[in-house]
Amino acid sequence: MKRVLFVDDDENLLNGLKHMLHRMRSSWHMSFATGGEQALLLMEAEQGFDVVVSDLHMPGMQGAEFLGKVCEKSPEMIRIVLSANLGAESLIEAANVAHQILAKPCDPDHLRNILARAFTLCERMKNSTVKTTLMRMGTLPSVPVLYWRIMEEINSPEPSLERVAQIISKDPGMTAKVLKLVNTHTAHKDRVSNVMYATHMLGLENLKSFVLMAELFENVKEDELSEGFDLDELWEHGLTVGEYARCIAEFETTNRPIIDDSYTAGLLHDIGLLILASKLPAEFDEVLAHARDHGSTLIQAEKKVLGVTHAEIGAYLLDLWGLADDIVKGISHHFFPSGDPDEMYTFEEEESFTPLTAVHVANYFCEEEAATEDYGKAELDMVYLEGLKLGDHVGHWWDLCRIA
Numbered sequence: 001m002k003r004v005l006f007v008d009d010d011e012n013l014l015n016g017l018k019h020m021l022h023r024m025r026s027s028w029h030m031s032f033a034t035g036g037e038q039a040l041l042l043m044e045a046e047q048g049f050d051v052v053v054s055d056l057h058m059p060g061m062q063g064a065e066f067l068g069k070v071c072e073k074s075p076e077m078i079r080i081v082l083s084a085n086l087g088a089e090s091l092i093e094a095a096n097v098a099h100q101i102l103a104k105p106c107d108p109d110h111l112r113n114i115l116a117r118a119f120t121l122c123e124r125m126k127n128s129t130v131k132t133t134l135m136r137m138g139t140l141p142s143v144p145v146l147y148w149r150i151m152e153e154i155n156s157p158e159p160s161l162e163r164v165a166q167i168i169s170k171d172p173g174m175t176a177k178v179l180k181l182v183n184t185h186t187a188h189k190d191r192v193s194n195v196m197y198a199t200h201m202l203g204l205e206n207l208k209s210f211v212l213m214a215e216l217f218e219n220v221k222e223d224e225l226s227e228g229f230d231l232d233e234l235w236e237h238g239l240t241v242g243e244y245a246r247c248i249a250e251f252e253t254t255n256r257p258i259i260d261d262s263y264t265a266g267l268l269h270d271i272g273l274l275i276l277a278s279k280l281p282a283e284f285d286e287v288l289a290h291a292r293d294h295g296s297t298l299i300q301a302e303k304k305v306l307g308v309t310h311a312e313i314g315a316y317l318l319d320l321w322g323l324a325d326d327i328v329k330g331i332s333h334h335f336f337p338s339g340d341p342d343e344m345y346t347f348e349e350e351e352s353f354t355p356l357t358a359v360h361v362a363n364y365f366c367e368e369e370a371a372t373e374d375y376g377k378a379e380l381d382m383v384y385l386e387g388l389k390l391g392d393h394v395g396h397w398w399d400l401c402r403i404a
């Protein structure tokens with residue numbers, strides 16, 4: 001049975017949660033603690049909690065301190081913050097220790113879905129060699145702060161582009177990156193030097209994905225990276241795949257979420273490489289050497305050496321942070337959409353164009369153009385594309401991406 005621990009100093013709230021989640025009692029074991037100290041005692045007495053949901057503002061031990069201790073004691077537990085008054089400062093505190101941040105009051109269905117998804121993630125981890133790899137990395141990275149501040153604004157009752165631009169302007173590094181993006185990777189002719197205008201051009205969805213990618217790169221310490229790893233190259237590759245995926249998606253559909261998710265999945269499809277190269281540099285060098293010596297693709301070498309691929313690790317992390325299923329799938333299967341039965345993520349066969357289609361093709365185009373001979377190249381999964389009756393679109397997609 002799945003186990004979750006709720007921590008809040010407000011007993012009424014805990015009773016409310018009990019009531020709200022009553023019908024899950026047969027499949028979830030739920031425990032409740034009225035503070036960090038009590039919760040830690042409970043964790044010692046009853047081990048095996050999968051998920052913890054904690055308030056931030058509590059008398060005695062504060063939520064961030066409590067979650068920090070959880071992270072030390074049980075790094076495999078999924079940590080969710082459920083708190084009111086998430087101002088800029090508390091959000092930073094929360095983001096340092098949490099995999100997900102929810103604002104009170106939380107819609108019951110939303111909370112149930114988040115918990116169900118967290119339990120599925122625990123299950124994926126238990127059933128696969130990915131657990132050993134992720135555990136060797138220490139704790140799973142928590143959510144990048146700026147990304148969550150933008151998410152908070154987007155999820156507010158009246159999201160404002162202007163406030164998002166203000167959040168970004170306060171961070172000079174991010175401002176420079178956003179301006180560079182609009183000036184180099186969009187078809188805009190005049191130079192853009194205003195964040196508000198840049199925000200408008202990119203749109204909230206694309207901007208938030210770009211900020212997530214930029215923060216993940218920023219958090220990497222270059223001197224800890226695997227020697228064979230080129231950070232700039234991965235950054236450029238992500239931007240180009242995102243751009244190509246968006247182009248392909250815009251040609252195939254007018255459905256905005258599919259187009260936006262294609263861009264996001266394209267940007268972030270190789271984020272697992274960044275995690276591997278920074279958290280397990282020695283093992284990653286081994287992967288690179290294996291790929292070079294055997295002429296295999298990175299994915300094949302990762303499976304051989306680590307038992308898990310960068311695609312799976314990236315997908316897992318974004319799944320943990322609550323990104324859309326289509327994005328997770330676009331990442332987990334980007335190199336081989338038909339899928340293998342032994343993968344960490346398995347999905348129903350697709351019947352139409354999705355972000356996965358866009359990312360798979362965009363990544364292939366990009367690798368074809370890059371012409372590096374270090375590792376075996378990506379291949380187009382024609383069986384998958386023919387199954388979607390899109391095999392004959394490839395030539396046109398190429399033309400579109402070449403002029404993008």
Ligand SMILES: [Fe+2]
Nearest residue numbers: 237269270363
């Ligand atoms: Fe890639």
